[in-house]
Amino acid sequence: MADTAQVASAASSKDPAVGLAAVRSLRVLVERLEELQVGNAREQGWTWEQIAERLGVSRQAVHKKHSRGRGPLRRRD
Amino acid sequence: MFERFTPEARQVVEGAQQQARELGHDRIGTEHLLLALLTRQGTTSSTVLGRHGLTRSAVATDVARFAGSELDASALTSIGVDLDAVRTSVEAAFGPGALDDQGDRRSRTGHLPFTPRAKKVLELSLREAIALKSRSITDGHLLLGLIREGEGLAATVLHDRGVDLAALRDEVRLALTP
Numbered sequence: 001m002a003d004t005a006q007v008a009s010a011a012s013s014k015d016p017a018v019g020l021a022a023v024r025s026l027r028v029l030v031e032r033l034e035e036l037q038v039g040n041a042r043e044q045g046w047t048w049e050q051i052a053e054r055l056g057v058s059r060q061a062v063h064k065k066h067s068r069g070r071g072p073l074r075r076r077d
Numbered sequence: 078m079f080e081r082f083t084p085e086a087r088q089v090v091e092g093a094q095q096q097a098r099e100l101g102h103d104r105i106g107t108e109h110l111l112l113a114l115l116t117r118q119g120t121t122s123s124t125v126l127g128r129h130g131l132t133r134s135a136v137a138t139d140v141a142r143f144a145g146s147e148l149d150a151s152a153l154t155s156i157g158v159d160l161d162a163v164r165t166s167v168e169a170a171f172g173p174g175a176l177d178d179q180g181d182r183r184s185r186t187g188h189l190p191f192t193p194r195a196k197k198v199l200e201l202s203l204r205e206a207i208a209l210k211s212r213s214i215t216d217g218h219l220l221l222g223l224i225r226e227g228e229g230l231a232a233t234v235l236h237d238r239g240v241d242l243a244a245l246r247d248e249v250r251l252a253l254t255p
Contacts, residue, residue, distance in 0.1 A: 021152035028148055029163065032176055036167065 038066045081203065082214045085120055089113045089216050090199075097189050100140070101178055106192045107229030108140045114220055121217040121252045128248070129240045139234045148176075194229040198222040209253055217253045221246060 034055070041051050048067075052059040079087060092113030097105045114122040115133040150160040167176045191199070202222030206214045223231050224246050235242060 018152055018155050021149050022156045022158075025149040025153050025160075026156075026158065029153070029158075029160075029176075032178065033167070036171060036175055040171070 035066070038062065042066075081206070081212070083216070085117065085216050086202075086214050086219055089117065089120075089122075089219055092116055093195070094189050103189060104192050105189050105195050107194050107198055107223060107226060107231035108136075108143070108234065110195060110198055110219065110223060111231035111234065112136055112140065114216060114223075117216065121215065121249065122220040123216075125217075125220070125245065125248045125252060129245055131235075131238065131240065135238070136234055139237065140230065143230055143233065192229075194226060198226045198229070198231075201225045209250065211253065215253065217249050220249050221253075224249075 038051055038055075048059050048063045052062040055062060079090065082090065089110065090113070093105050093109040096109040096112040096116070097103075100109075102109070112133060114120070115126055115131060115136055117123055148160055153160050164176050168174070198219065199222065202214050202218040205221040205225065206212075206218045209218070211218065223229075224235075224242050226232065227242075232242075235245070
């Protein structure tokens with residue numbers, strides 16, 4: 001896999017279509033991981049304050065984004 | 078504003094919501110309206126669109142390419158991120174499907190909101206109906222609204238497929254003229 005990655009990287013590092021698609025996919029990946037991890041933290045009793053501190057954002061920001069029906073906590077209802 | 082819509086036009090609007098849901102999108106955009114117009118056979122809009130070589134499946138392919146929020150494994154590989162490895166790690170901790178889009182599950186119930194551009198299309202379809210002295214808004218007026226809006230993903234798809242929008246508009250108007 002590492003070899004494949006290097007080859008692909010060498011072949012396409014200057015192609016904006018590939019580079020931008022990678023950025024977009026990374027963004028999607030980050031969003032999904034964040035939702036998953038925040039949901040898990042909440043399930044384990046973490047406060048918004050604690051979660052925000054680890055994410056390096058404000059408590060208000062993380063609360064606004066992940067409360068109100070979002071995240072695994074609500075989905076399993 | 079839907080009271081002036083014909084039953085067919087209402088079905089297109091409801092169909093757009095269905096299209097958005099099936100694609101796992103959380104809002105109804107112009108592209109979903111276009112897909113819904115193409116899904117209903119025998120209507121003015123689908124007939125005229127068909128004459129310009131547009132089919133539902135062709136447009137669906139374009140829409141997926143533009144609007145897909147899926148994770149592009151090959152693009153990620155190009156920057157050294159192995160999506161399979163990420164998926165394996167995440168699923169080991171959180172179970173199968175943990176990395177899948179949860180948005181589509183959320184959007185399966187209740188009404189999806191329209192994007193500002195899709196709203197604009199609905200408003201413009203009313204104006205098109207008024208301009209053509211029609212008391213009701215038909216699927217054809219929705220298509221005219223879509224063409225006049227001109228900036229959404231639907232317009233981009235039509236443009237990229239080489240559709241002559243002016244000719245398309247004239248044909249729809251002609252078909253709507255009693």
